[in-house]
Amino acid sequence: MTPVSCPAADAPLVQGLIGSVDCQVHGLAQAGYAALSAPGSPVSTLLTVLMTLYVAFMGYRLVLGRGALRIGDATIAAVKLALVVALATNWALLETLVYDLLFKAPAEIGSLLLAQLDGGAAGKLDPYARLQFAFDALQEAAQHFATRAGARDAALQGGPGFAAFAANVGGLVMLLTSLGVVLACKVVLSVLLALAPIVAGLLLFETTRGLVEGWLKAMIALSILPMIATLALSLELAMMAPSLKALAAMKDAQQFAELDMGPAVTVLVLSLVFAVVLVAATIAVCVIVAGLRLPRERPAGEASAAPSITSGGSYAMPLEPPSRAAHLAAAAVSLARREEQSASAAAASSPAGPRRLVVVSDRSAAAPATGPTTAPAAAIPLGASYRRPASPRRTASGARRDQ
Template sequence: MIEACPSYMDVGAIEGVMATIDCQTRVYAQGGYEALTRGSGLFGAALTLLMTIYVALIGWRLLFAPEGARLSEAPGAALRIGVILALVTNWSVFQTLVFDLADRAPVQIAAAASSPWTAAGGGQSLAARPIAGLDLAHDELRRSAVAFGVKAPPNAKGYASADAASAEALSLAADALMVMSVGVVGGAKLAIGVLTAVGPVFIALALLNVTRGVFYGWVRALAGSALSLMVGWALLVLLLVVLGPWLAALAEQREAQALQPRMATSLAALVLVFAVGQGILVAAAWVAALGLRMGLGARTAAAPAAASAPRTEPATSSFPVSRADRLSQALAQEAQRTELRVREFGAAGASVRAGPVPAAGPRPSDTLGGSYRRPVVPRRRGGA
């Protein structure tokens, strides 16, 4: 049963919004998954149809063996079917392998990478509790902006009054801090929730080669959202570490009613620089996610080489050749090669039996006196 999210009215602005987004994302992802896989008969019928087509294509390839299909591919196909069925029929498996990996793992990785800074100061720094620290930083920027506005002359413009310019700069920094936290981190969480809620549709499309590219696109989108969440959270922790001393000094000046426009301007510029850096990191995260290559990329890269390679056997028909035809062709070719080898060996044996071929040129009998032979006179025995 899906639990309802509690109300977060009595906490800070950023903490309440972030807690609401985190809870609603989890509830929406689980509810959408269960409604799609259990409550919708259309998805079940579509999944059954895709399974039938996939099994029929496997049988066709094993029967006619187009493009060199082999029986050894059957275990891989069975494994693919099993993984897809496990992911689209069990929320616990899907939550562990997809939702938690995309929503929980990036925050945990960022927290582990930032642990040396969050543990510094005995847990009293703003980075020790990032959400509460963001609320404190946002509230301090707002209070200081109001204090500068009260100190500035009535209806003063930023270009005419340093206090008015400081108030505008701190107000802009507070808005930028809200966008960096709620906008980037919360937006990434919402994207992950929606993508996981409709995830079974894209996972089912991974069955067929024709629709597998859509599944790869979904994986890249989910990876881009997860990487954006990771780098955005890590940068927020770093921002809180840097802002801690500045905010403490600004609070002391505000309580002492000795606000300095220079410090306010520097603090606002620091927040805006981190906002720009976060935008660059999010863009880099999406570039890394879009560079993800799976089976589709490998086949695409190998396609030009396969197309440019010479064909050893031209196609004689547009119909697929069965295994029996392939076997008969192979046996006929082997018989032709065997007959050719037998002929070559027979010709070589005949030349050896005929003896060596006399060399060209004049023979001894053709020269002058070469044909003369002295007659042999038999010896007579004594007394004969």
């Protein structure tokens, strides 16, 4: 592995910051990863314990019959164990697949975009070299405007003093919203990358899967933000190019008058606008990355959401609660049955003998008189189809008395 060379002390501001941060974050990620994954370290011991528990839980489920182990489940378990071992013990693989992709892709994409904006001049200038040139031009313009301003001229009262303020603040805001964001994301990304051995062990269990998702979301967001910042910087420099050329022409002609502060104000406005653009892009990236979900394992004993099929071939659907109309109909049928039973008991106990009681419903009464009419059968509740009708109790003494 080739070590990253740190820049010299006399390097320009932008290149010096980029080289110094790249050198330090690479060493931080590599040293932190090596310390956590070293044999005999607490993290390495914890990772071994977690892998042992994972295999033991699978065997426990098989022995007690709590779940069936299919071929697909065994394959997934083997892939998970291999992935955990690869992430926790192989820095070269992690550096090739993750570090180079997350750290070097933004500068490459920014260079390609700048080449397209320059008319296809590939490799002419990288975005950070352009940033250094624009920042130097703005600082020189601010210095020349400041020499034209009087000693009593305030920066917010207009004139050359305000032009110097606009050029200076515009350059600083552009530097912070582009290079500052890129460097901050690289530092945090290196710290998260160094924690890969710990996060790899959390991938085994379902209860800790959310921590792995959060780690991946943060890594993806921190890798996308520098790319967006680089692209925004390319567009900002392209839009700021006419103002920078005007400021350079004014410096060469030594014409920094009160009426020539338009390019400086344009630079300030563009830098503030792109600062708001970067904030909106950060919110958009967070919303997009929040949709990441790792695949979940479905327990073998989990009941399916589909309705179960009974032995008769029909689906056993859950019973719905009866409506108010059903309650009223059931109450009316029960009341009619009780009246019929009481009338039958009264007729059986009367001296004239039992008489047949005919109950005619409202629907039969409203029917036309022509033709034979039959009373519709009343609805019988479930379980009362073969219910024995009530009859008066007769004792032995009563039977002897009647004889």
